[in-house]
Amino acid sequence: MALAQRLTYTIDDIYALPDGQRAELIDGQMYMMAPPNARHQDIIFSLSRKIADYIDINKGSCKIYLAPYAVFLNADDKNYVEPDISVICDKSKLEDKGCNGAPDWIVEVISPSTQRMDYSIKLFKYRTAGVREYWIVNPITKTVQIYSFDGEEDSSQFSFDDEISVHIFDGLTIKMSDLL
Structure with missing residues (x-):
């Protein structure tokens, strides 16, 4: 939920938060973040391990970072996010x-x-910032929504039991039910 005390926040306001308090900043609006639950942590750990194994086996140069890891989407002081998993190849x-x-x-x-944030606000922000692929993993519905912005844009929804091809990596498929 966005804070209403001030019209526009900056990255300095994020760094001024008390220790342990996390927030994201999108177009100058601050969104407070609650700590993740155990299921959430299990998913990001297992998924990141699968991605890391693929990168290592293929001697890739991409790096994986888990939240909290700062991503400055734009060259300004009004956008700061902490995606659950960030894969950076440059x-x-x-x-x-x-x-x-x-x-x-x-x-x-x-x-x-976080549903509204992930399915709308972040979707738009990530797409316009140049993210090549965006996955929204929903443990409640056991679905994964995939957005590919690299080349011809595409969007597909999969169940946890489906084999999901990763658009940015040839040969990497992920079946969420196998990870959990």
Whole structure:
């Protein structure tokens, strides 16, 4: 839920939050973040391990970062997100503070409190920022919504029992039910 105290926030406001309090910033609006539950953590850990294994086996150069990891989507001080999983293939975007620019692939695992954010606000922001592939994993409905923005745009929904092809990596398929 966006905070209403002030019209526009900046990244300085994110860094000024008390220790342990997390928020994201989209177009100057701050969205507070609740701690993830165990199911959420199981999903991002298992999925990131599968992706990392694929990258290692194929001697790829992409890097994987799990939240909380700062992603500065635009060259401004009004956009800061912490995707659950960020896959970054352009190492020039990486610095100690986080990723400057759009990751190649972002995965968000939703909870009831983040559905609107992940399915609409972040979808638009990630698409316009240049993310090549965006997955929304919904453990409640056991579905994965895939958006491919690389080349011809595509959107498909899969169940946890489906084999899902990763658009940015040839030969990588993921079956969520096998990971959990």
